[in-house]
Amino acid sequence: MRRFALIAIPYTWLLALFLVPFLIVFKISLSDIALAIPPYTPTMKDGFAALIQGLDFENFVFLTTDDLYYKAYLSSLQIALISTFLTLLVGYPMAYGMARAPQEWRATLMMLVILPFWTSFLIRVYAWIGILSNEGFLNQFLLWTGLISDPLTILNTNTAVYIGIVYTYLPFMILPIYAALDRMDDSLIEAAEDLGCSRLSAFWLVTVPLSKNGIIAGCFLVFIPALGEFVIPSLLGGSGTLMIGKILFEEFFNNRDWPVASAVAVILLLILIIPIVLFQRNQQKEAEA
Amino acid sequence: MNTSVFAPWNDPDEKPLIRFKNVTKRFGDFLAIDDLTQDIYAKEFFALLGPSGCGKTTMMRMLAGFETVTEGTIELAGKDIAAVPPNQRAVNMMFQSYALFPHLSVYDNIAFGLKRDKLPKDRIDARVAEMLKLTRLEKFARRKPHQISGGQRQRVALARSLAKGPKLLLLDEPLGALDKKLRQETQFELMDIQETTGTTFVIVTHDQEEAMTVASRVAVMDEGRIIQVATPDGIYETPNSVYVADFIGDVNIITGSAKAAGEDKYFVDWGVNQAPILATSERPFAEGQECHLAIRPEKISITKDKPDDAENAVQGKVLDIAYLGNLSTYHVQLPGGQVIKAQTANTRRLSRRGITWEDPVWIRWNATAGVLLEK
Numbered sequence: 001m002r003r004f005a006l007i008a009i010p011y012t013w014l015l016a017l018f019l020v021p022f023l024i025v026f027k028i029s030l031s032d033i034a035l036a037i038p039p040y041t042p043t044m045k046d047g048f049a050a051l052i053q054g055l056d057f058e059n060f061v062f063l064t065t066d067d068l069y070y071k072a073y074l075s076s077l078q079i080a081l082i083s084t085f086l087t088l089l090v091g092y093p094m095a096y097g098m099a100r101a102p103q104e105w106r107a108t109l110m111m112l113v114i115l116p117f118w119t120s121f122l123i124r125v126y127a128w129i130g131i132l133s134n135e136g137f138l139n140q141f142l143l144w145t146g147l148i149s150d151p152l153t154i155l156n157t158n159t160a161v162y163i164g165i166v167y168t169y170l171p172f173m174i175l176p177i178y179a180a181l182d183r184m185d186d187s188l189i190e191a192a193e194d195l196g197c198s199r200l201s202a203f204w205l206v207t208v209p210l211s212k213n214g215i216i217a218g219c220f221l222v223f224i225p226a227l228g229e230f231v232i233p234s235l236l237g238g239s240g241t242l243m244i245g246k247i248l249f250e251e252f253f254n255n256r257d258w259p260v261a262s263a264v265a266v267i268l269l270l271i272l273i274i275p276i277v278l279f280q281r282n283q284q285k286e287a288e289a
Numbered sequence: 290m291n292t293s294v295f296a297p298w299n300d301p302d303e304k305p306l307i308r309f310k311n312v313t314k315r316f317g318d319f320l321a322i323d324d325l326t327q328d329i330y331a332k333e334f335f336a337l338l339g340p341s342g343c344g345k346t347t348m349m350r351m352l353a354g355f356e357t358v359t360e361g362t363i364e365l366a367g368k369d370i371a372a373v374p375p376n377q378r379a380v381n382m383m384f385q386s387y388a389l390f391p392h393l394s395v396y397d398n399i400a401f402g403l404k405r406d407k408l409p410k411d412r413i414d415a416r417v418a419e420m421l422k423l424t425r426l427e428k429f430a431r432r433k434p435h436q437i438s439g440g441q442r443q444r445v446a447l448a449r450s451l452a453k454g455p456k457l458l459l460l461d462e463p464l465g466a467l468d469k470k471l472r473q474e475t476q477f478e479l480m481d482i483q484e485t486t487g488t489t490f491v492i493v494t495h496d497q498e499e500a501m502t503v504a505s506r507v508a509v510m511d512e513g514r515i516i517q518v519a520t521p522d523g524i525y526e527t528p529n530s531v532y533v534a535d536f537i538g539d540v541n542i543i544t545g546s547a548k549a550a551g552e553d554k555y556f557v558d559w560g561v562n563q564a565p566i567l568a569t570s571e572r573p574f575a576e577g578q579e580c581h582l583a584i585r586p587e588k589i590s591i592t593k594d595k596p597d598d599a600e601n602a603v604q605g606k607v608l609d610i611a612y613l614g615n616l617s618t619y620h621v622q623l624p625g626g627q628v629i630k631a632q633t634a635n636t637r638r639l640s641r642r643g644i645t646w647e648d649p650v651w652i653r654w655n656a657t658a659g660v661l662l663e664k
Contacts, residue, residue, distance in 0.1 A: 195449070
C-alpha cells in the first residue's frame with residue numbers, strides 16, 4: 001500500500017500535467033474552427049454524444065494538402081539535426097577541457113557554463129541581434145580588422161538560427177558529456193597508450209566510446225527542444241527560415257485556428273516520440289550494463 | 290631451488306636489462322627520486338617495496354614512460370629510453386586499478402594491444418587464446434569486465450599486459466584489491482606465470498610479505514632512495530640498516546656501544562646493571578661506537594628457568610602475550626623497562642602453555658642470532 005502511494009505521486013503528476021493536457025489538445029485537434037469562445041466546436045456544452053459525433057480527422061487531412069506543413073516539419077528536422085551536431089562539435093571539446101582541468105578550477109568552469117541561465121533566455125537571444133545584425137558588433141569588428149569590406153548578412157538567415165540554438169542549448173550538451181568524462185578513470189588512457197595507442201587513437205578508442213552515453217543524452221537534450229523551437233527562429237531567422245514552432249505560433253495567434261494548431265502540435269509530438277523512445281532505450285541499456 | 294642458481298646480479302658479465310643511472314625526479318620542489326642508480330636483470334622478479342610516497346610508483350611510471358626523468362638516464366636493453374613515448378616502449382604495465390576498458394569484452398581487452406600492432410586476425414586470435422589459457426579465463430572471454438569477479442579482473446589485467454610479450458612487465462600493486470586468501474593464491478600464480486613466460490617483472494608493493502614471496506630481489510625504498518637491494522632472505526636476515534630491519538617483519542632493536550670481543554665478535558653495552566650482549570658481526574665497529582642490535586623475535590627463545598649455557602640470557606617479566614594460532618609472541622619487559630618480543634611456535638596445545646602473564650621468565654639468544662647495525 002505504501003509502495004502504491006509512493007509511485008502514485010509521479011503518476012498523478014504525469015497524469016495531471018502531461019496526459020490530461022495532451023488529451024485536451026488532441027480533442028481540439030479533432031474539432032472544427034468556430035467564431036466563438038473558445039474558438040472551436042463542438043465543446044462540452046453540446047453534450048457528450050454531440051461532442052463525440054462532432055470530432056473528425058479533417059485537420060490532419062488538411063495538413064497533408066498544404067505542402068507548407070510537411071516542408072516545415074522537414075526543415076525543422078534538418079535545422080534541429082544540424083544544430084545538434086554543431087552543438088556537439090562545440091560542446092565536446094569544452095566538456096573535455098572541463099573534465100581535464102585541475103580539480104580546483106572545475107567548480108568555476110561549471111559555474112561559467114551555467115551562468116547564462118541566470119539571464120532571461122529572451123534577452124540573451126535579443127542580444128544576438130545586436131551582435132549579428134549588419135551594423136552589429138561582429139560586422140563592425142570584422143570591418144575594423146579589414147577582413148571584410150562589406151558587412152556580412154547573418155541575421156535573419158538560417159546561420160543566425162544555428163548560432164542561436166548552439167548558444168542556447170550548449171549547456172545541455174556540455175553537462176552530460178562532462179559527467180561521463182569526469183567519471184572516467186585516467187588510468188584507462190594511460191593503459192591504452194601503454195598498449196600502443198597514440199594520444200589520438202586512445203581518444204577515439206577509449207574516451208569517445210566511454211563518453212558515448214553522455215553524447216547521446218546531450219544530443220537528445222538539444223535535439224528535442226530544438227525541433228519545436230519558436231523564439232530563436234522568429235527572432236534570429238528570416239522569412240526563409242521555416243520551422244514548425246513558428247507555423248504553430250502563426251496558426252494559433254495570427255489565424256486563431258486552434259484546431260489546426262493543435263493538429264500541428266500532435267504531429268510534432270508524434271515525431272518527437274521516436275527520439276524519446278530511442279533515448280529511453282539508451283538509458284535503459286546503460287542501466288542494464 | 291631455482292633462486293639459488295638464478296643470481297645474474299652476482300655475475301659481472303651479465304648485462305642488465307634496465308639500468309637506472311643517477312636518476313633524479315622532481316615534481317616542483319618535491320624530490321621524488323634522489324640520484325638513484327640501480328640495475329635490473331632479464332628474467333628477474335624485482336620488487337620495489339616501501340611506504341607510500343617513497344618514490345616506488347614514480348620509478349615504475351618512469352619505466353612505463355608516463356613520467357619524464359629530471360636528471361640522469363634510464364636504459365632498457367642498453368638504449369636510453371627517455372625519448373621513447375609509452376606507446377612505443379617494449380614495456381607493459383598492469384595498473385593498480387586494472388584499468389580494464391569497461392566497454393570491451395575480456396577478449397577485446399586482451400586483444401587491444403595486439404590490434405594496435407595491426408597483427409592479422411588469426412594471430413591475434415591465437416595469442417588471445419594463449420593468454421586466456423595462461424590465466425584460466427577461457428570461459429569468460431565474452432564477458433564484460435563488470436560481469437566478472439575481482440580476482441578474474443586481476444587476471445584479465447595481467448593477460449592484457451602480457452599479451453604483447455613485453456620485455457618488461459610493470460605491476461603496480463597488482464594484488465592490492467584482492468582479499469588476503471586470494472592474494473596469497475595469486476602470488477603463486479604470478480610467480481608461475483613469470484617463470485612460464487620468462488618475462489622480467491618489476492612489481493611495486495607496500496606489502497612486505499608479498500614482496501618477499503614473489504620477488505627474486507627486493508629493493509627497500511625510502512624518500513626517493515633505495516636503502517637496500519637483496520634477495521628476500523638477504524633482506525630479512527642481513528638488513529643493512531635499522532630502517533630495513535624495522536620495515537621488514539618484526540624486530541627487536543637494542544641500542545648500545547660496541548666493545549671488541551675477539552675476531553668478528555663484539556660486546557654490546559646496552560644498559561646499566563646489564564651484562565653486555567655478545568654478538569657477531571662481519572662489519573667492523575670501533576671501540577665504543579654506537580651500534581644497534583637487530584634480533585628477530587623468532588630467534589629469541591623463552592624459558593621459565595635460567596638457561597645454563599646461553600651466550601646471551603636476560604631475565605624479565607611477561608607483559609603481554611599475542612596468540613596468533615600457530616605462533617605466540619611474548620612481550621617481555623626487562624628490568625630497565627625495555628620490551629623485547631620473543632616468538633615461539635605453538636607446537637603444543639594452548640592449555641599446556643607453561644608461561645602466562647606477569648611470570649618471571651628468561652629470554653636467550655645466540656651471538657649469531659642478531660645483526661649489528663651502524664644506523
